[in-house]
Amino acid sequence: MSRITALDTYDVRFPTSRELDGSDAMNPDPDYSAAYVVMRTDQPDMAGYALAFTIGRGNDVQKAAIDALHHHVVGLDVDDVIDDLGGFARRLIGDSQLRWLGPEKGVMHMAIGAVINAAWDLAARMAGKPVWRFIAEMTPEQLVATIDFRYLTDALTPGEALTMLHAAVPGKLRRISQLLAEGYPAYTTSPGWLGYSDEKMQRLAREAVSAGFRTIKLKVGMNIEDDVRRCRLARKTVGPDIAIAVDANQRWDVPDAISWLRHLAGVQLAWVEEPTSPDDILGHAAIRRAVTPVPISTGEHTHNRVMFKQLFQANAVDLVQIDAARVGGVNENLAILLLAAKYGVRVFPHAGGVGLCELVQHLAMADFVAISGKKDDRAIEFVDHLHQHFVDPVIVSNGCYIAPDAPGFSAQMHTHSVERYRYPEGPAWHEPADMARAS
Numbered sequence: 001m002s003r004i005t006a007l008d009t010y011d012v013r014f015p016t017s018r019e020l021d022g023s024d025a026m027n028p029d030p031d032y033s034a035a036y037v038v039m040r041t042d043q044p045d046m047a048g049y050a051l052a053f054t055i056g057r058g059n060d061v062q063k064a065a066i067d068a069l070h071h072h073v074v075g076l077d078v079d080d081v082i083d084d085l086g087g088f089a090r091r092l093i094g095d096s097q098l099r100w101l102g103p104e105k106g107v108m109h110m111a112i113g114a115v116i117n118a119a120w121d122l123a124a125r126m127a128g129k130p131v132w133r134f135i136a137e138m139t140p141e142q143l144v145a146t147i148d149f150r151y152l153t154d155a156l157t158p159g160e161a162l163t164m165l166h167a168a169v170p171g172k173l174r175r176i177s178q179l180l181a182e183g184y185p186a187y188t189t190s191p192g193w194l195g196y197s198d199e200k201m202q203r204l205a206r207e208a209v210s211a212g213f214r215t216i217k218l219k220v221g222m223n224i225e226d227d228v229r230r231c232r233l234a235r236k237t238v239g240p241d242i243a244i245a246v247d248a249n250q251r252w253d254v255p256d257a258i259s260w261l262r263h264l265a266g267v268q269l270a271w272v273e274e275p276t277s278p279d280d281i282l283g284h285a286a287i288r289r290a291v292t293p294v295p296i297s298t299g300e301h302t303h304n305r306v307m308f309k310q311l312f313q314a315n316a317v318d319l320v321q322i323d324a325a326r327v328g329g330v331n332e333n334l335a336i337l338l339l340a341a342k343y344g345v346r347v348f349p350h351a352g353g354v355g356l357c358e359l360v361q362h363l364a365m366a367d368f369v370a371i372s373g374k375k376d377d378r379a380i381e382f383v384d385h386l387h388q389h390f391v392d393p394v395i396v397s398n399g400c401y402i403a404p405d406a407p408g409f410s411a412q413m414h415t416h417s418v419e420r421y422r423y424p425e426g427p428a429w430h431e432p433a434d435m436a437r438a439s
């Protein structure tokens with residue numbers, strides 16, 4: 001018998017604001033950060049790793065929220081956790097006092113998601129499988145047992161979910177082979193940060209196309225003339241066959257979004273991401289109706305499965321982003337993927353930041369194998385930042401994520417990276433800017 005002996009947390013921040021990497025209309029100077037979790041066991045070589053992603057200030061608040069879950073985790077029998085990941089998640093989410101801080105939204109829910117994801121990492125490591133395969137090889141009954149269907153049954157019942165998952169079983173082995181052979185499509189946001197010059201955007205767009213990406217994404221929403229110029233330049237640079245998406249990062253009110261998108265009408269947008277408040281379901285629906293057929297999306301800040309349910313019920317989106325570190329862990333993302341499959345909504349997972357690519361690739365791949373059965377009409381975001389800090393970094397080749405082989409969720413960071421970038425005491429925060437950047 002093995003026990004969980006510690007839930008260690010670390011405030012890890014990278015000084016990305018020094019180069020305007022990650023700059024967009026709402027987040028002009030992010031320092032990509034991780035409230036990093038290590039769920040230790042009494043076996044020195046066996047632990048679960050995960051993180052909550054933030055963009056700098058507040059990462060200490062996020063870490064404190066994870067620390068507040070200590071009493072639900074430390075001392076538990078490892079087998080009790082990994083054999084009932086649904087029950088584990090429900091106990092964390094159901095804490096009758098902490099629940100007041102949500103419920104199921106914001107800092108506390110992200111903390112819960114990080115701890116749940118660490119438990120999935122531990123379970124997959126003990127099974128010797130990457131998380132995508134660990135999920136894909138669960139039976140439909142096991143998978144449904146991890147999901148909390150509370151507040152969902154007007155849109156999706158456990159019985160319907162079971163029927164969908166059983167229908168996907170016959171093709172699973174074929175799709176695993178296909179995934180291992182082909183990888184999973186990626187798209188890139190690297191050219192599109194708002195802080196970049198036109199020349200840098202064009203150079204990076206050309207490099208993205210020659211690296212095999214079929215879709216690029218540009219940040220918009222600061223200045224309409226700049227956006228029209230940058231989108232037209234990007235279209236001229238990549239030609240008519242490469243898809244161009246734009247991301248407004250919640251910049252607009254509903255009428256502003258509609259008029260702004262009419263100015264961009266000539267660019268043939270693959271989708272418009274986060275045009276307005278992530279909580280405004282009817283606003284998204286209104287924008288979508290007004291600018292049809294331009295596809296509308298949101299999701300990276302959508303707090304939970306209940307919000308996704310309403311987006312689908314209101315026909316408010318053409319596609320969605322999921323985020324591995326925003327909602328209540330793997331369990332809630334499985335619910336969201338099932339809902340998306342039922343409503344026929346394509347999923348383009350949100351990634352970038354630090355560790356989000358590493359985590360979310362597993363969810364998209366599990367979705368392809370065990371849930372939707374689709375990957376060629378969708379893609380996972382890819383940003384080529386900060387992967388060197390991970391023990392099992394993503395591999396993107398010819399515009400596709402290669403399916404990870406190592407056991408776990410790919411979120412374990414190198415010890416030396418954690419030590420170097422711990423905030424505020426890590427040496428990277430006490431060096432001249434150019435030295436910290438170079439590493």
Ligand SMILES: [Mg+2]
Nearest residue numbers: 247273274300
């Ligand atoms: Mg986005």
